[in-house]
Structure formats: structure tokens, C-alpha cells
Amino acid sequence: MPSQFPAVRPRRLRRSESLRSVFQETAFSLNDLVLPIFVEEGISDFVPISSMPGMMRIPESKLASEIERYARAGIKSVMTFGVSHHLDDTGSDTWNEDGLVARMTRIAKDAVPEMIVMADTCFCEYTSHGHCGVVHNHAVDNDATLINLGKQAVVAARAGADFISPSAAMDGQVQAIRSALDAAGFFDTSIMAYSTKFASALYGPFREAGGTALKGDRKSYQMNPLNRREAVRESLLDEQEGADALMVKPAGMYLDIIRDIREASRLPLTAYQVSGEYAMIKFAAQAGAIDEARIVRESLGAIKRAGADLIFTYFAMDLAKEGI
Numbered sequence: 217m218p219s220q221f222p223a224v225r226p227r228r229l230r231r232s233e234s235l236r237s238v239f240q241e242t243a244f245s246l247n248d249l250v251l252p253i254f255v256e257e258g259i260s261d262f263v264p265i266s267s268m269p270g271m272m273r274i275p276e277s278k279l280a281s282e283i284e285r286y287a288r289a290g291i292k293s294v295m296t297f298g299v300s301h302h303l304d305d306t307g308s309d310t311w312n313e314d315g316l317v318a319r320m321t322r323i324a325k326d327a328v329p330e331m332i333v334m335a336d337t338c339f340c341e342y343t344s345h346g347h348c349g350v351v352h353n354h355a356v357d358n359d360a361t362l363i364n365l366g367k368q369a370v371v372a373a374r375a376g377a378d379f380i381s382p383s384a385a386m387d388g389q390v391q392a393i394r395s396a397l398d399a400a401g402f403f404d405t406s407i408m409a410y411s412t413k414f415a416s417a418l419y420g421p422f423r424e425a426g427g428t429a430l431k432g433d434r435k436s437y438q439m440n441p442l443n444r445r446e447a448v449r450e451s452l453l454d455e456q457e458g459a460d461a462l463m464v465k466p467a468g469m470y471l472d473i474i475r476d477i478r479e480a481s482r483l484p485l486t487a488y489q490v491s492g493e494y495a496m497i498k499f500a501a502q503a504g505a506i507d508e509a510r511i512v513r514e515s516l517g518a519i520k521r522a523g524a525d526l527i528f529t530y531f532a533m534d535l536a537k538e539g540i
Contacts (some may be wrong), residue, residue: 242521246290246540249516250334250486251532254425255279255320256299267421268491269498271530273299279320280327289536293332295381295528296320299427300342306350307339311367316342318375325376334379334408335372337365337393346430348384348437356437358386365389366396373402379460383410385437390457408486409459411451412473414441418466418492425491447473448480455483464524466490468515471522478523487524489515494530509538 229239256263256273263273274282286294298316302309309315317335324333339361340348349361361384369380380397382389390409397405415438423430439447447470451462460483464474467487478485497515501508512531519527 242517244516244520244527244540246532246536247292248520248526249291249532249535250293250295250332250526250528251286251291252295252297252336252488252528252530253282254297254299255316256301256427257316257319258301265421265425267424268495268530269502270534271425271494273425276316276320276323279323283324283327283331286533286536287328287331289533291331291532291536293334293526294324295334295336296324297336297426298341299425303342303344305344306364307342307368308364310337310339310342311364311371313371313374315371317368318371321372321375321377332378333376334381335369335375335377336381336383337368337372338383339364339368340428340430341426346428348434349386356386358388358437361386362388362392366392369393369405370396370400370402373397373400373405377405379406379408381408381410381463383413383465385410385413385434385439388457390454390459394458406460407458408461409451409454409463410465410488411454411459411462412439412447412470412477413463413465414439414447414470416441416466416469416490416492418469418490421491421495441469444473444476448476451477452480455481459483461486461526463488463528465528466493467519467524467527468493471518474519474522474524484525485523486526486528487519487522488528489519489530491530497531513540 229235254273257276259275265271300309300316310317338348347356349356415435462483463486464470465488467489474487497511500506
């Protein structure tokens with residue numbers, strides 16, 4: 217007689233911590249995490265970011281010691297964002313050989329030469345209007361911005377950046393940057409493209425962190441969050457233009473997009489767990505609604521499981537301290 221009990225019992229492989237560990241399909245380590253940091257010029261001490269508990273603006277004068285601290289903790293990669301006090305209509309400080317982009321890159325590489333430094337390449341933190349490029353007739357001029365992105369990329373490469381990371385969401389930005397880098401002799405400097413960047417409501421805390429002066433929105437150049445086919449197209453265009461790695465931003469609400477791009481491309485794929493995702497976890501944990509440590513691991517595990525090779529996350533140092 218057939219048994220009334222199940223022959224197939226998946227629970228057999230979940231009976232103990234050892235068994236669960238052995239059969240775990242997805243894992244991540246500090247090698248898979250990139251720490252985004254905010255570096256402010258003209259200040260003498262750390263400035264707490266109220267909408268991102270635990271995160272600080274780093275004084276430029278203390279950046280070297282911070283990079284050394286990250287390296288001791290096991291962090292291998294950082295993404296640099298500058299908080300500039302030299303704003304103008306075009307963000308010209310970014311292509312100044314002694315501007316903040318160049319200085320913070322040099323400081324980081326001089327402090328820990330083996331640290332992988334990814335230079336965010338955009339203008340929103342350096343323009344008086346807060347947009348990601350040159351504004352003409354109340355709109356961002358795509359092609360004028362491309363020229364300036366190339367100039368900024370060369371300055372960052374000359375300062376020692378390992379990756380140029382264009383986040384301006386301009387059409388053709390990867391090709392323009394690759395051409396500028398090659399023309400300047402930086403053939404080996406890589407491009408980490410923000411290849412699929414959505415016009416998300418999750419960037420709110422970043423505006424405080426980066427001190428951007430934006431009025432309005434970026435919907436005319438960042439992607440519609442409800443578009444899936446276009447998301448894949450955007451990343452494949454960046455691959456064709458010469459990107460060395462691709463990115464989906466934000467991450468947690470776009471796991472389907474991460475999976476789609478992973479299946480469409482063989483390039484390394486990254487995902488950015490953005491400021492709003494970080495803040496939601498932090499504030500929910502402070503309210504006692506969730507277990508922060510478990511949620512952080514679950515959220516990052518989901519991003520990795522979806523297909524990301526690297527994850528940009530503000531939790532990287534928290535995890536390093538916990539010895540993942």
C-alpha cells in the first residue's frame with residue numbers, strides 16, 4: 217500500500233545549521249560589497265546625515281584615515297561622492313585638476329593604493345541648479361553634458377581612479393567617456409556604468425547627503441520605474457558603447473530587472489542599494505519593527521540571488537564589523 221506520508225521531504229536538508237549552510241545556494245562576502253562615501257570640502261569634523269542614521273559626511277582632511285579604517289575592516293572598494301562648496305551652472309570644479317573630484321581620488325589612492333576607487337561621474341553635487349548636466353532652456357542638454365563628462369572622467373583617471381562611474385543618465389555617456397579616456401591615454405581605466413538608473417523616489421536621503429540643490433525632478437533623463445524592456449535596452453546600449461560593468465539602481469525593488477540583465481549580458485553586473493533602501497531598514501529597526509542584522513543580510517542576499525556580482529551598500533562597514 218502506498219504510504220500516506222510524503223516520500224519527498226525537502227525539510228531533511230534544513231534540519232541543522234550545518235545542513236542549511238552546506239546546501240545554501242547564494243552567499244556574499246565583503247569582496248562583493250562596495251561602500252559609497254560622501255566627502256565634503258571645507259569642514260573640520262564629521263557631519264551626521266539625519267536621514268541616513270549611522271552615515272556621515274567625511275571631512276576631506278580626515279578622508280585618508282577613513283580609507284585606512286575601511287581597509288583594515290576588509291573593505292576592498294569605495295565609491296566617492298563629493299560635497300562641493302564650489303558650485304556653478306556647469307559643475308566646472310569637476311574637471312579642475314585640483315578640484316574636489318581629483319583631490320578625494322588622490323587622497324584615497326595615496327592612503328591605500330590597493331583600495332579600488334570608483335569615481336562617481338556626474339554633476340548634481342557640483343551645479344548650482346542640482347541637475348546632472350548643462351541646462352539650456354530649462355532642460356538638460358545631453359550633448360553638451362557629454363563633453364563635460366569626458367573632461368571630468370579624464371581628471372578622475374589622472375588622479376588614480378580605478379573606475380569611472382557615470383551616473384548622469386545621458387544618452388551616449390559611456391561612448392563619450394571611453395573616447396575621452398582613450399584619447400588621454402587611459403586605456404586601462406575601466407567604466408562602471410550606471411546603465412539602468414531609474415527616476416526613483418528612493419533617492420531622497422541622498423539629496424541631503426550630497427547637498428544637491430535640485431528643484432524639480434530628473435524624469436526626462438532617468439528611467440521610468442515601470443519600464444522593464446527599456447531597462448534591458450539601456451544596459452545593452454552601454455555594453456555596446458564599451459562599459460566594463462553594468463549597474464541597476466535602485467536594487468531591492470528592481471530584482472526582476474537585475475535578473476533580466478543578468479540573462480541578457482555576460483558583463484559583470486552590479487546593483488546599488490540606495491539611500492532610501494538603507495534609511496527604511498534603519499528607521500524600521502529603530503522602531504523595533506524588524507531585526508536589522510537579519511533584514512540587511514536578507515536584502516543583500518536577494519540582490520545577489522537575482523544576479524548581481526557586486527552590491528553598492530551603505531551597510532558595508534556594518535557587515536565588516538560583524539565579520540561576515
